[in-house]
Amino acid sequence: MICLGxxxxxxxxxxxxxxxxxxILANVRNMYSPPKGWGIDPSKAKxxxxxxxxxxxxxxxxxxxxxxxxxxxxAIGPGLPPCLLVGxxxxxxxxxxxxxxxxxxxxxxxxxEIGKFSANFRDPVMLYVSGGNTQIIAFxxxxxxxxxxxxxxxxxxxxxxxxxxxxxxxxxxxxxEKLAKKGERYIEIPYSVxxxxxxxxxxxxxxxxxxxxxxLEDVCFSLQETTxxxxxxxxxxxxxxxxxxxxILTGGVSANKRLQEMCRIMxxxxxxxxxxxxxxxxGDNGAMIAWNGILAKKEATKxxxxxxxxxxxxxxxxxxxxxxxxxx
Ligand code: AMP
Ligand code: MG
Numbered sequence: 001m002i003c004l005g006x007x008x009x010x011x012x013x014x015x016x017x018x019x020x021x022x023x024i025l026a027n028v029r030n031m032y033s034p035p036k037g038w039g040i041d042p043s044k045a046k047x048x049x050x051x052x053x054x055x056x057x058x059x060x061x062x063x064x065x066x067x068x069x070x071x072x073x074x075a076i077g078p079g080l081p082p083c084l085l086v087g088x089x090x091x092x093x094x095x096x097x098x099x100x101x102x103x104x105x106x107x108x109x110x111x112x113e114i115g116k117f118s119a120n121f122r123d124p125v126m127l128y129v130s131g132g133n134t135q136i137i138a139f140x141x142x143x144x145x146x147x148x149x150x151x152x153x154x155x156x157x158x159x160x161x162x163x164x165x166x167x168x169x170x171x172x173x174x175x176x177e178k179l180a181k182k183g184e185r186y187i188e189i190p191y192s193v194x195x196x197x198x199x200x201x202x203x204x205x206x207x208x209x210x211x212x213x214x215x216l217e218d219v220c221f222s223l224q225e226t227t228x229x230x231x232x233x234x235x236x237x238x239x240x241x242x243x244x245x246x247x248i249l250t251g252g253v254s255a256n257k258r259l260q261e262m263c264r265i266m267x268x269x270x271x272x273x274x275x276x277x278x279x280x281x282x283g284d285n286g287a288m289i290a291w292n293g294i295l296a297k298k299e300a301t302k303x304x305x306x307x308x309x310x311x312x313x314x315x316x317x318x319x320x321x322x323x324x325x326x327x328x
Contacts, residue, residue, distance in 0.1 A: 135148070197234070
């Protein structure tokens with residue numbers, strides 16, 4: 001069985017083609033970048049997706065050397081409604097044309113499943129850090145559950161918003177990482193952990209002030225050290241609580257070498273395994289949606305009208321038909 005997966009939850013339109021053995025035949029994408037000084041405008045991202053969709057689908061089929069897949073998977077949430085609708089509309093259009101079923105996939109779980117597959121892990125905790133999302137997720141009692149998350153903005157958004165403040169182009173994360181390497185002095189920034197959750201909005205407010213009095217390199221260094229320590233603390237607590245000994249770090253922010261290092265050290269100290277999948281699988285991509293489609297094929301349907309977007313779809317609402325309880 002071959003599955004074609006479509007990702008369009010936020011800024012990226014991605015198309016992946018994956019076999020039932022997990023072989024990735026194609027994984028192409030195009031990302032909407034807002035103009036300098038701006039954040040993501042959902043209607044602009046939607047227009048971008050509409051423009052690139054057909055070419056990317058064609059390119060993916062060409063790379064995979066197939067005429068059509070046996071199944072279409074599409075990320076139906078969580079995400080920005082205008083963007084989600086582009087992906088779903090395309091999925092339905094293609095499914096009708098090819099006469100194949102569709103399965104709706106949860107974007108966060110797709111990140112976890114591709115990470116699990118690429119690391120060959122059995123039952124990991126995932127620290128998912130992207131532009132809009134910051135969550136700690138693991139499988140427990142028959143469902144994926146959120147063990148900790150941001151109370152306000154995603155960590156990537158914090159980095160990008162801070163970047164806008166100091167004139168760094170979007171996405172600011174990689175530039176902040178570079179500057180942080182030259183930082184020498186730790187400046188105190190609010191350490192905001194509340195139970196299992198973290199909060200970044202107060203940090204952003206504080207940074208507006210901090211940046212006026214300090215060197216940019218030092219602020220970047222302190223921003224990374226503080227926010228990453230917050231994330232590693234709650235992740236470690238989730239691992240201890242669930243008694244799991246594998247960690248996957250994923251999402252666009254997982255490209256950060258310092259965050260990877262802090263996670264790796266924490267895992268080593270616990271005797272746990274750590275994996276940060278390659279960035280083409282860690283960022284938003286179509287292959288992860290296709291792979292989750294293969295796993296969730298029991299949920300596929302040709303009754304296309306039954307499938308709709310779920311912009312606020314929580315992981316604990318997802319039926320996980322591919323994991324047997326005896327594994328737990
Ligand atoms: P995603 O939403 O998963 O596509 O990830 C995009 C986010 O990752 C943006 O907010 C980027 O600023 C952030 N990002 C990318 N690379 C890095 C990095 N090396 N360090 C920190 N953040 C990063
Ligand atoms: Mg994502």
